[in-house]
Amino acid sequence: MKKFWFARNTTLCAVVFLGLGLARAIDFPPVTPEQLAMKDNPAQPGAKAMILYRAIERDDRMGSQAEYAQIKIFTQEGKDYGDVVLDFDRGAYTVESIKGRTIHPDGTVIPFNGKAYEKVIAEGQGFKVHRKAFTMPDVTPGSVLEYKYVVRWEASDPATHQYYYFPRSEWEVSKELYQQSAHFVFKPLTMDGLYWSLRSNRLPPDAKFNHEQLTDKVTLDLVNVPGVEKEEFMPPSSETKARVLFFYSDTHIPEPDQYWKDHGKKWHGWAEGFMDKKGAIQKDLASVISSSDSTDVKLRKIYEHVQSFENLEFESAKSDKEIKALKIRDIKSIEDVINGKAGYRNELNRTFVALARGAGFDATLVAVTERDTAIFHKEWPSSSQLAYEIPLVKVNGADIYLDPGSPFCPFGVVPWEDTAVSGLKLDKNPPVWAQIPLPPSDDSSIKRVAKMTLGDDGSLTGEVEVTFTGQDAFHHRLWERNEDDAGKKKDMEELLQDWMALKADIELEKVNDWKASNVPLVATFKVTVAGYASQAGKRVLIPCTLFAAAYRNPFTPTKRVNPIIMHYAYDRSDDVTIKLPANFQVESMPKPVAEQNNIADLNVKCDSNNGTLHLVRDFKLKGLFIDQKYYGAVRGYFQQVQAGANEQAVLKMGN
Secondary structure: OEEEEEEOOOOHHHHHHHHOOHHHHOOOOOOOHHHHHOOOOOOOOOOOEEEEEEEEEEEOOOOEEEEEEEEEEOOOHHHHHHEEEEEEEOOOEEEEEEEEEEEOOOOOEEEOOOOOEEEEEEEEOOEEEEEEEEEOOOOOOOOEEEEEEEEEEOOOOHHHOOHHHOOOEEEEOOOOOOEEEEEEEEEOOOOOOEEEEEEEEOOOOOOOEEEEOOOOEEEEEEEEEOOOOOOOOOOOHHHHOOEEEEEEEEOOOOOHHHHHHHHHHHHHHHHHHHHOOHHHHHHHHHOOOOOOOOHHHHHHHHHHHHHOOEEHHHOOOOOHHHHHHHOOOOOOOHHHHHHHOEEOHHHHHHHHHHHHHHOOOEEEEEEEOOOOOOOOOOOOOOHHHOOEEEEEEEEOOEEEEOOOOOOOOOOOOOOHHHOOEEEEEOOOOOOEEEEEOOOOHHHOEEEEEEEEEEOOOOOEEEEEEEEEEHHHHHHHHHHOOOOOHHHHHHHHHHHHHHHOOOOOEEEEEEEOOOOOOOOOEEEEEEEEEOOOOEEEOOEEEEEOOOOHHHHOOOOOOOOOOOOEEOOOOEEEEEEEEEEOOOOEEEEEOOOOEEEEOOOEEEEEEEEEEOOEEEEEEEEEEOOOEEOHHHHHHHHHHHHHHHHHHOOEEEEEEOO
16 A cells, blocks of 8 residues: 655645636547447457546545546447446535537447436435436447536635544545546645645556646556456455545644544544533433343343434434424534434434443443445544444443444344444543454344145145344344335245245235344244145155255356455254155155354254154354455355255155
8 A cells, every 4th residue: 555645835725726627627538440449348358348538636625526437338238337327425515517428439429418317315414315317328339438527515624624624535546347548636635734645555556646746736647447346245345446545634643643542532532522411311311220220231221222212314304393393403412312312323322321331331432434335444544434433331341332323233233334343442542442343153143944834736835934133133124114014024025035946925924023123033924835846756856945045155156356255144044844745755855964164054954754854954154254265165165055955855655
């Protein structure tokens, strides 16, 4: 990773006009006859498309970023790149000045005269993500697409900020497609004593930055930039893409260690100030716990109490009237959270820590990066990496991480995105780093119990009960929180069908409790599978594993580029009992399996007794972080697991 530091002794006013032409700086460059005639990418034969030229010009002084792309389409599938999608936080950014054109191989130019459509796709604490989409005209294999647009935001004024408030800036160098050439420009904020630094990740070794001292502008030109391969269970895209990040600071923090020390003190002070409401804490605790409660009961009561508050992080947008009614327009302390019984995730977690302390617990907060979107880098002086605060409570000498700020998250569980990560403990003597552990596979499970009857006609009927615990219960409840009963029923029936190798008639009968977090999620189904048994003379073949499709190999490609990162350790178990017709006898069945390795534990046992066939299968995933060089072994192992799940029992028909 490359690192550079720069400083300027000029004022913002002296250079602000240098960026006025940025939005107009990128024009459509000429397309050569050779580019129009291209049939394939010689550096990546068989590609759907490639980027001929790409330009990014970011100006933090003006609060704008101009982007341009020139894309060559090779195949029918490549035409999809004519559908351009731009996601952005509407509260902070706007996307404007969209222009484009399609050039056919014969040189015909078709300008984009259409409309960009915009809609909300996600909402949360302090943000509303919009998607702006447009479609390029008359895209065909052989065409060259060109489009450009400008992203704008309110430019930061260094005179009104302290160094640790400045957000980082970034060049996203890699894209999904191979880039023949690319050009990047960065104009940083400038003022007396304001420093900026850059870090680069996955750039070619010969990449060279050009820093123009007069204009304080950084440029980078690259050729032959590989595309990013998308694969199942890969690291976050922020780690697999080449990128350059720019950070701001003042002269007091020349290195990241000092940054985390200084910023850690500030963060600790902010959190403590938010929680310092002893009167509100004791008043609220009086209605939650009693002196006769055990230590465990007290902590669980506080947890359930805070989790019962309205979670604004996961709610749809509220009107001003609704916000005013809840008294949540401006939450300044835990007192506002308690009085309004509502808050965002971090505010709820701070409230839990304050109440736990008030009840005598040793509790604090740990700021973390969610590993589904990024990996934390201590060497980067940017607190924006640490998005959420997770409570840490010490009970009888043991550390317990919790997250009442996430609805439906069970006590003693944190979302998998926040496990196996380093975090900044909000301590008065920073930096203190914590490692949130990876829970064992038994903590998150899906158990399928089926009691079935095989009919003389080969059909299979019966009842299936599915029990979800830990991460599995939490995420299913979270995913379904906004669905009505009909939507939940449909989703659960489709989930069960996805696990079954044969088409089934499935009816969800009941679910125990969608809204609880302290009990497993249990769903009961009625299931009928026509033609479950297949006849071969006087013998009948039946699959032993009713849920064979649940063991599909997730690693089917023969080659892999990225390391493997699974989400969380889990247990998947099946207990299937099949009552056989009176005139059937079991002639053969799969052999027992008892295997253990660094990836998983697999145990399978099949037996027959009193006219029934009984199979118990248990698969525990243990290995989550696997280097790419072991991919062949991992792929082979999961192929064996899949093959074993498809084994059959042979039944013999009586006379």
